[in-house]
Amino acid sequence: MALREKILVGLMLAAVLYGGYVFLDSRRTSAPAPMVxxxxxxxxxxxxxxxxxxxxxxxxxxxxxxxxxxxxxxxxPFQRLEDVVLEQEPAPQRGEESFPEFIYQGFVNIAGQDLFVVINGREYQTGDQLDKLGYYLAETHEDAVVIQRRTPSGAVTGTLVVDLEGASW
Known part of the structure; x- marks a missing residue:
């Protein structure tokens, strides 16, 4: 074994012994003073x-x-906002569905296309996500719309039918 190898082995042995001493020394266990x-x-x-x-x-x-x-x-930065919001929302009790307020205000029928509906002052088409996170427009009709609550994986957890505001039948 060359001299430099002996010096390196000696330094490593000294470092290991010092580390063991610091780790096992019970006198050095004082807690740091709390910062105010x-x-x-x-x-x-x-x-x-x-x-x-x-x-x-x-x-x-x-x-x-x-x-x-x-x-x-x-x-x-690695957590999606949808996951956080859906984790924080309390699950409705059995037999009790709680939905935010949706107001179906009107529709626009353009020939050859789906209905454009106005809900809470915004325009949507079938399949669009509403301004409330987790709610989607499932079906559009001239007299009512069907809104679904879905999880991020796409499972439907609730359905709501909203009639056209001010409609009289």
Missing amino acids: QEASPADAVAQSALDIASRSRLDSLEWYILETALDSRGRN
Whole structure:
């Protein structure tokens, strides 16, 4: 064995022994002193925003956006927004369907094409995702529309029929 190899083996042995000493030494187990952070004015504003939001009626998407904006870590760039919102929505109780309010306001019939319907002031065609996340327009008729709630995998979890507003039969 050459001299430089002996020096390297000696240094590695010394490093291993020192590591074992530090790992097994019970006298070095003192915990670091906790850091005390003073509340900044931004924290006070954030807390007041949360207080105001807790008194208002926010849906799960709005809560997620508010919590993400106030979180010092920022949002997870690898998590899709649809997954977060669908995880946070409480499942309806058995026999009880809860849907957001959808107002079918009218339709446009262009020859040779599907009906364009106006729901909550926006135009949609059959198969379009509505402005509420997870809700899709399943069927369009002149007197009513069928809206489905779907999971990200496409499974239908609820169906709602909305009549044309102001229609009289």
